[in-house]
Amino acid sequence: MVNAGGRPVVEVFMPATYESAVPYDLFAALREESPVCRIPEPAVGPWREGPGYWGVFRHADVKHVLRSPEDFSSRLGATQLRDPDTPGDLAFVQVQMLNMDPPDHSRLRRIVAAAFTPRAVRALERTIAGRAAALFAQGECDFVEVAADLPVWTLAHVMGVPAQDKRLLYDWASRVIGYQDADYAGLSTADVESFTPMGRLAVASRPELAPGVNPRSKAALTDMFAYAHALAETPVDGESVMSAMRKGGLTEAEFENMFFLFAVAGNETLRNGIPGGLLTLLRHPAELARLRADPSLLGSAIEEMLRFWPPVMHFRRTATRDLTLGGRRIRAGDKVVVYHASANRDPSVFPDPDRFDIARAPNDHVSFGFGPHVCLGAHLARAQFRSVFTELLREWDVEPAGSPRRLTSNFQNGLKHLPVRLTRRRP
Numbered sequence: 001m002v003n004a005g006g007r008p009v010v011e012v013f014m015p016a017t018y019e020s021a022v023p024y025d026l027f028a029a030l031r032e033e034s035p036v037c038r039i040p041e042p043a044v045g046p047w048r049e050g051p052g053y054w055g056v057f058r059h060a061d062v063k064h065v066l067r068s069p070e071d072f073s074s075r076l077g078a079t080q081l082r083d084p085d086t087p088g089d090l091a092f093v094q095v096q097m098l099n100m101d102p103p104d105h106s107r108l109r110r111i112v113a114a115a116f117t118p119r120a121v122r123a124l125e126r127t128i129a130g131r132a133a134a135l136f137a138q139g140e141c142d143f144v145e146v147a148a149d150l151p152v153w154t155l156a157h158v159m160g161v162p163a164q165d166k167r168l169l170y171d172w173a174s175r176v177i178g179y180q181d182a183d184y185a186g187l188s189t190a191d192v193e194s195f196t197p198m199g200r201l202a203v204a205s206r207p208e209l210a211p212g213v214n215p216r217s218k219a220a221l222t223d224m225f226a227y228a229h230a231l232a233e234t235p236v237d238g239e240s241v242m243s244a245m246r247k248g249g250l251t252e253a254e255f256e257n258m259f260f261l262f263a264v265a266g267n268e269t270l271r272n273g274i275p276g277g278l279l280t281l282l283r284h285p286a287e288l289a290r291l292r293a294d295p296s297l298l299g300s301a302i303e304e305m306l307r308f309w310p311p312v313m314h315f316r317r318t319a320t321r322d323l324t325l326g327g328r329r330i331r332a333g334d335k336v337v338v339y340h341a342s343a344n345r346d347p348s349v350f351p352d353p354d355r356f357d358i359a360r361a362p363n364d365h366v367s368f369g370f371g372p373h374v375c376l377g378a379h380l381a382r383a384q385f386r387s388v389f390t391e392l393l394r395e396w397d398v399e400p401a402g403s404p405r406r407l408t409s410n411f412q413n414g415l416k417h418l419p420v421r422l423t424r425r426r427p
């Protein structure tokens with residue numbers, strides 16, 4: 001298929017498509033006309049042409065792929081749409097939990113799961129709520145910058161990263177997730193003079209890379225891994241995720257990849273999701289007023305924000321055998337990419353799917369994935385959503401103060417800027 005609904009299907013792949021909006025109209029046409037569709041991967045800037053992939057757009061098919069690792073592997077080609085540059089890069093990322101299949105995936109997940117249980121998150125919630133209350137100040141601000149502080153601070157707290165170094169987590173996530181956007185690809189916002197010695201070591205270890213080098217390759221992450229090893233050797237108070245990993249018997253590559261996963265994935269999802277949730281509320285003032293009038297709807301409102309603005313738009317799997325999906329013949333080794341953003345608007349699951357309804361129930365969105373790889377930090381993410389919006393709705397009136405700017409990315413549904421004006425509410 002070359003076109004769907006009058007639009008070229010290659011637009012699904014092109015990062016520039018997402019600079020203005022997620023192409024929900026194209027997703028709708030593909031769900032109707034070709035729910036499993038061949039998508040080309042042309043060269044983009046310094047990134048070479050890819051082999052193409054099968055895009056999966058219906059909710060039922062997306063869930064089927066995600067719950068079937070025996071047919072759709074996370075390990076064979078890893079989970080990013082872009083292929084690793086070399087066999088060595090592939091072998092390195094295959095030891096990351098995100099890029100494993102059971103039973104290896106299950107082993108690593110158990111090592112860190114205790115940090116993200118509902119009980120563990122409840123123990124953190126008061127601290128998170130206090131931090132959220134300190135985020136806001138009267139006047140105009142960029143809500144993307146304001147909201148980014150909480151996930152960075154929370155991750156630093158969980159991982160045992162000193163407060164002086166937490167901005168490193170922000171910059172690493174920007175470089176890795178936002179590499180398709182020129183504003184993020186080389187971002188460095190931290191004050192080096194304020195770092196701990198191991199933070200300064202990381203900055204000194206930052207590699208100089210040629211354009212187009214995959215930011216997830218080991219060569220591109222030497223500064224992150226230098227920091228991870230230094231942190232692992234630093235005593236911390238209490239039981240952090242890092243100390244749990246040290247005790248879990250991880251290999252060096254497993255340890256480095258686990259640090260990468262927490263530092264990047266746990267940061268960027270909320271950095272995109274929370275501002276996206278606020279923008280969605282601002283664009284639906286009746287629902288915002290409804291939520292202010294009935295704060296008991298916050299739980300369902302958060303789920304609807306996640307459905308309507310999924311922070312991650314897709315994930316990749318690789319077929320382990322010849323099989324049929326959605327009436328299409330897929331060969332062993334083919335790349336299969338499931339579109340969460342499309343599944344979340346499937347009218348067979350969500351009546352009137354383009355309507356934002358803060359009381360929607362049931363709400364079977366897949367923004368946190370599904371199956372063995374369902375997001376380990378989902379409880380923690382929801383707690384941070386809850387803390388930010390509880391404080392914002394209770395204490396502040398908020399209105400747009402300029403035009404939002406989207407991240408150039410075919411992977412993250414992100415905002416670079418969201419200017420707003422905050423006014424403290426009268427008692």
